[in-house]
Amino acid sequence: MSEILSFNQVTYSYTPEEPHTRNAVEDVSFTINKGEWITIVGHNGSGKSTMAKLMSGLLMPQQGEIRIKREILTEENIWDIRSQIGIVFQNPDNQFVGATVQDDVAFSLENNGVPHEEMVKRVHNALRQVKMEDFINHEPHHLSGGQKQRVAIAGALAMHPQILILDEATSMLDPQGREEVLTIVEALRKEIDLTVLAITHDLEEALLADRIIFMNAGKKYAEGTPEEIFALGDDLVQFGLDMPFAMKMTKLLQAQGVQLVGQHMTEEELVNDLWTSNFNK
Amino acid sequence: MESSRSISTSSEKTKDLIITSLLISLVFVATFFINIRLPIAANGGLVHLGSAMLFIIAILFGPKKGALAGAFGMALFDILSGWTLWAPFTFITRGLQGYIVGKIATMHGKNGGSFIYNLAAIVISVPFMLGGYYICERVLYGNWVIPLASIPGNLVQNAVGLIIAIPVCIALKKLPLFK
Amino acid sequence: MMEKMIFGRYIPGNSFVHKLDPRSKLLFVFAFIIVVFFANNVVTYALLLAFTLLVILLSRIRLYFLINGLKPVIFLMLFTLILHLFMTREGPVLVDLGFIKIYEEGLRQGMFISMRFLMLVFMTSILTLTTSPISITDGLEVLLDPFKKVKLPVHELALMMSISLRFIPTLMDETDKIMKAQMARGSDLSAGPIKDRLKAVVPLLVPLFVSAFKRAEDLATAMEVRGYRGGEGRTKYRQLKWMVRDTAILVVLVLLGVLLWMLRS
Amino acid sequence: MDIQLQQVSYAYAKGTPFEKQALHEVDLTIKSGTFQAIIGHTGSGKSTILLHFNGLLKPSSGTVKIGDRIIEAGKKAKDLKTVRQKVGIVFQFPEHQLFEETVLKDIMFGPMNFGVSEEEAEKRARELISLVGLPEEILDKSPFDLSGGQMRRVAIAGVLAMDPEVIVLDEPTAGLDPRGQKEIMDLFYTLHKERGLTTILVTHSMEDAARYADSVAIMHEGRCVLTGDPRTIFSDRQTLAQFRLEPPRIVRFQHQVEKMMGKTLEKVCLTEEELAVEIGQAIPKGREQQ
Numbered sequence A: 001m002s003e004i005l006s007f008n009q010v011t012y013s014y015t016p017e018e019p020h021t022r023n024a025v026e027d028v029s030f031t032i033n034k035g036e037w038i039t040i041v042g043h044n045g046s047g048k049s050t051m052a053k054l055m056s057g058l059l060m061p062q063q064g065e066i067r068i069k070r071e072i073l074t075e076e077n078i079w080d081i082r083s084q085i086g087i088v089f090q091n092p093d094n095q096f097v098g099a100t101v102q103d104d105v106a107f108s109l110e111n112n113g114v115p116h117e118e119m120v121k122r123v124h125n126a127l128r129q130v131k132m133e134d135f136i137n138h139e140p141h142h143l144s145g146g147q148k149q150r151v152a153i154a155g156a157l158a159m160h161p162q163i164l165i166l167d168e169a170t171s172m173l174d175p176q177g178r179e180e181v182l183t184i185v186e187a188l189r190k191e192i193d194l195t196v197l198a199i200t201h202d203l204e205e206a207l208l209a210d211r212i213i214f215m216n217a218g219k220k221y222a223e224g225t226p227e228e229i230f231a232l233g234d235d236l237v238q239f240g241l242d243m244p245f246a247m248k249m250t251k252l253l254q255a256q257g258v259q260l261v262g263q264h265m266t267e268e269e270l271v272n273d274l275w276t277s278n279f280n281k
Numbered sequence B: 001m002e003s004s005r006s007i008s009t010s011s012e013k014t015k016d017l018i019i020t021s022l023l024i025s026l027v028f029v030a031t032f033f034i035n036i037r038l039p040i041a042a043n044g045g046l047v048h049l050g051s052a053m054l055f056i057i058a059i060l061f062g063p064k065k066g067a068l069a070g071a072f073g074m075a076l077f078d079i080l081s082g083w084t085l086w087a088p089f090t091f092i093t094r095g096l097q098g099y100i101v102g103k104i105a106t107m108h109g110k111n112g113g114s115f116i117y118n119l120a121a122i123v124i125s126v127p128f129m130l131g132g133y134y135i136c137e138r139v140l141y142g143n144w145v146i147p148l149a150s151i152p153g154n155l156v157q158n159a160v161g162l163i164i165a166i167p168v169c170i171a172l173k174k175l176p177l178f179k
Numbered sequence C: 001m002m003e004k005m006i007f008g009r010y011i012p013g014n015s016f017v018h019k020l021d022p023r024s025k026l027l028f029v030f031a032f033i034i035v036v037f038f039a040n041n042v043v044t045y046a047l048l049l050a051f052t053l054l055v056i057l058l059s060r061i062r063l064y065f066l067i068n069g070l071k072p073v074i075f076l077m078l079f080t081l082i083l084h085l086f087m088t089r090e091g092p093v094l095v096d097l098g099f100i101k102i103y104e105e106g107l108r109q110g111m112f113i114s115m116r117f118l119m120l121v122f123m124t125s126i127l128t129l130t131t132s133p134i135s136i137t138d139g140l141e142v143l144l145d146p147f148k149k150v151k152l153p154v155h156e157l158a159l160m161m162s163i164s165l166r167f168i169p170t171l172m173d174e175t176d177k178i179m180k181a182q183m184a185r186g187s188d189l190s191a192g193p194i195k196d197r198l199k200a201v202v203p204l205l206v207p208l209f210v211s212a213f214k215r216a217e218d219l220a221t222a223m224e225v226r227g228y229r230g231g232e233g234r235t236k237y238r239q240l241k242w243m244v245r246d247t248a249i250l251v252v253l254v255l256l257g258v259l260l261w262m263l264r265s
Numbered sequence D: 001m002d003i004q005l006q007q008v009s010y011a012y013a014k015g016t017p018f019e020k021q022a023l024h025e026v027d028l029t030i031k032s033g034t035f036q037a038i039i040g041h042t043g044s045g046k047s048t049i050l051l052h053f054n055g056l057l058k059p060s061s062g063t064v065k066i067g068d069r070i071i072e073a074g075k076k077a078k079d080l081k082t083v084r085q086k087v088g089i090v091f092q093f094p095e096h097q098l099f100e101e102t103v104l105k106d107i108m109f110g111p112m113n114f115g116v117s118e119e120e121a122e123k124r125a126r127e128l129i130s131l132v133g134l135p136e137e138i139l140d141k142s143p144f145d146l147s148g149g150q151m152r153r154v155a156i157a158g159v160l161a162m163d164p165e166v167i168v169l170d171e172p173t174a175g176l177d178p179r180g181q182k183e184i185m186d187l188f189y190t191l192h193k194e195r196g197l198t199t200i201l202v203t204h205s206m207e208d209a210a211r212y213a214d215s216v217a218i219m220h221e222g223r224c225v226l227t228g229d230p231r232t233i234f235s236d237r238q239t240l241a242q243f244r245l246e247p248p249r250i251v252r253f254q255h256q257v258e259k260m261m262g263k264t265l266e267k268v269c270l271t272e273e274e275l276a277v278e279i280g281q282a283i284p285k286g287r288e289q290q
């Protein structure tokens, strides 16, 4: 496995001149490998978006270093590095630059001086990948939130990025929109070997990840597989999150004296356990 | 808004450009969409807030943004609502007006915070606006008298703009955003 | 999502005029405004009128839209006509009502000026009815390109235009929402004593500015991550194509201008 | 205060080429003191209907009765202020409506518009700020210096300060972290229970509708297609699917469990706690010892 992004003791404060306010991100380290799906979870204000901005060089850490493909992120190489990272932000309206869908997808290509014929090819390709090619001439205010987010993903894909960062990209969407976006991202990962870093509050969404980084008040509280993180149980609730449905159910059932063997992440597992532990003996 | 050390100059420029763009949109929206019903005969009493918005922007953001927002925002309104022919005149006249208001309101380090300067800025800009339209319409109608007809309407617009802009500026000045 | 865009007059279509390059349309309208002032007698005005009608036909715009666009200016046109009728006192008297006399020259002048006015309004309307605001912006950007030499930030201005066009619907939506929210809290622009109506402006505009700034910040971030760093080294996705028809229509206009110049008295 | 919609239709941009019929002959009655959920696919007309509850929109045809006030299509509705005071609306992202210099002033803004005295308004603000779970010091801060979650609470306090009899919520928890979401929903539920506030919740979350509502109405393409108690509505998978909705997770899970057990439970459960008890009772206890 090859390392693609790493934080090494990164600290960032929006107000370094006020030592009493807590740092937005404090002493955070982790490594992400190529092809992984990582999720960052944490309460409102725990520093997740700040981390996304640090990764793309929108902010520079006051301490520590960030490496992208083992290269340290500096003021000099940010433009090069940005072209390898795609970010989709939370508010679908505030990141749509172009007048129409195709203009928006082309925006990053234009910025990077991609020749015209190549641009046309890439725009169509990217829109096909997110299944929006029928909307090529639509204006943003005629699209739903989920569709706008898919266009934003296409805009990122057009640059053939190595890493796709989703900063709560689904949190302003309705359930259908959320579903649309997640399905597309999952499909893409298989299709083009993308590394995905998703920031979210949605624990069911976090279950999709290979690994979860759990933030609390600017610090990394825990890191591990979904099983490991959700085993923290009450800590999750205490730090602003919640337990996934199946786990909550497991606990409640056990409190009712129902026999269950272990902790369960998904409903299927739980139902199976219910069956084997209680009926199928 | 963020700490100085993280921001390169290119990003400041980008942000500035976008803010100006949104100010243009705001002038347009105020002209096209925000109406206030007042007991004035003109227009059935509906007065738009375009001029007020233009004054507010010029006072808070200075001559350059004032001029751009006025010129583009108001000309865009003309183009998009059937006054295409007037758009170039509006562009010049309203741009000039935004510039004058912004220039005077931010003179002598006042930065849009002085009641007297803001008032003077708007009042002084009015003759320029009226004159600008007068000259342009003179060309259009080939007559010295007809353009006089639009003066009362323009005066009302400016007066309402003044009455609204001055208190709103005071309120906005208190925001962390504009300190 | 919301189909609430009721602004803008562009009517998509496939006519000859629609298909023209925005640059040629802009140049055309600009030149037309000059040419119109050449006309000064019946023949030249008739020629101009015929030409205008031809362009209207070619644009295949329903007359309804053009007439509709006239609404705001119809009063001005009538006013111009009447003023000229009564104020010009040259030539033979046509109508004599004792206290009012209408002279032939007055009628001529009134008719001519109103017609000139009408043709200008029509031509500029056709431009905006057949060209989307964003194409107009594209066209202007290219036409103004030479001015880069005198430090006119053409790229920035064009980008500014396109971003503000893009955000108009969003901000209109936002305005509507804030208005409703404040109305629900008892502050209303359209009802109550005048003092209260004026007071209701602050609760509307403050959140509107705050929101616009938040959006500006987000958008700046989004643009920068997508590699935006000013106009240098950028390529353009939207390409304008200058066709034979674009040259043709400008040539025709020049010929018309020459003809009018020769025929004017 | 009952709210009753009779044959209410509404069209946006009426009389323009962009006319959009958003509501079609909606009949809906919300009894005083109920917790009513309104659910439906995006664009089904939920937000539009909500704007009729306090006269922010007037029906194109039909009538809206709010308590003893009647708002009728075609008639001029005078003095909507009393209605607006009695029906408070918490819009989606209510923090976008904050504008005053201090949190205190912002909370006082609503009540003072409705003629409440300054002292009384301030008293209410001080009470409410702790009710929404914020420290009193915050009253003197600028609302723009607060975090998103805090701003949301201040905005909610601003609506509650009007002392409404009915409170209408349009997705009040969007964008908050799970704990914030739960706290806000619990706050509204407590208010509903303790003060008898009629509560109308517009939501995409079937879970919230199931957990809190006494009555559920489904909107579909501008029509109110179904109303009823949540147990009945959420147990009917087919009907929900027809309106592009899914049953809440808990109901889906119950379904899975029932399939596995090969028998149905006594009732359709709407909360995790309820279901756990039901399953506990359905499990063949005797066999555990075997």
Ligand SMILES: Nc1ncnc2c1ncn2[C@@H]1O[C@H](COP(=O)(O)OP(=O)(O)OP(=O)(O)O)[C@@H](O)[C@H]1O
Binding pocket: A014, A015, A023, A024, A042, A043, A044, A045, A046, A047, A048, A049, A050, A051, A168, B001, B002, D147, D148
């Ligand atoms: N532009 C800024 N200026 C000053 N402080 C900021 C700024 N942006 C964020 N902060 C502060 O930094 C901390 C971390 O914020 P961040 O936006 O990274 O949190 P988050 O985890 O993304 O929260 P959310 O879930 O609400 O998006 C918060 O305490 C926040 O108040």
Ligand SMILES: Nc1ncnc2c1ncn2[C@@H]1O[C@H](COP(=O)(O)OP(=O)(O)OP(=O)(O)O)[C@@H](O)[C@H]1O
Binding pocket: A174, C001, C002, C003, C004, D012, D013, D020, D021, D022, D040, D041, D042, D043, D044, D045, D046, D047, D048, D049
């Ligand atoms: N101001 C407006 N102008 C024109 N059409 C509108 C306007 N507001 C809403 N609509 C349209 O009316 C219909 C109903 O919209 P509404 O906002 O009530 O739906 P909703 O159920 O609240 O959707 P969501 O779940 O996305 O909030 C939609 O088709 C929408 O596009």
Ligand SMILES: [Mg+2]
Binding pocket: A048, A049, A050, A167, A168
């Ligand atoms: Mg964030």
Ligand SMILES: [Mg+2]
Binding pocket: D046, D047, D048, D170
């Ligand atoms: Mg809605």
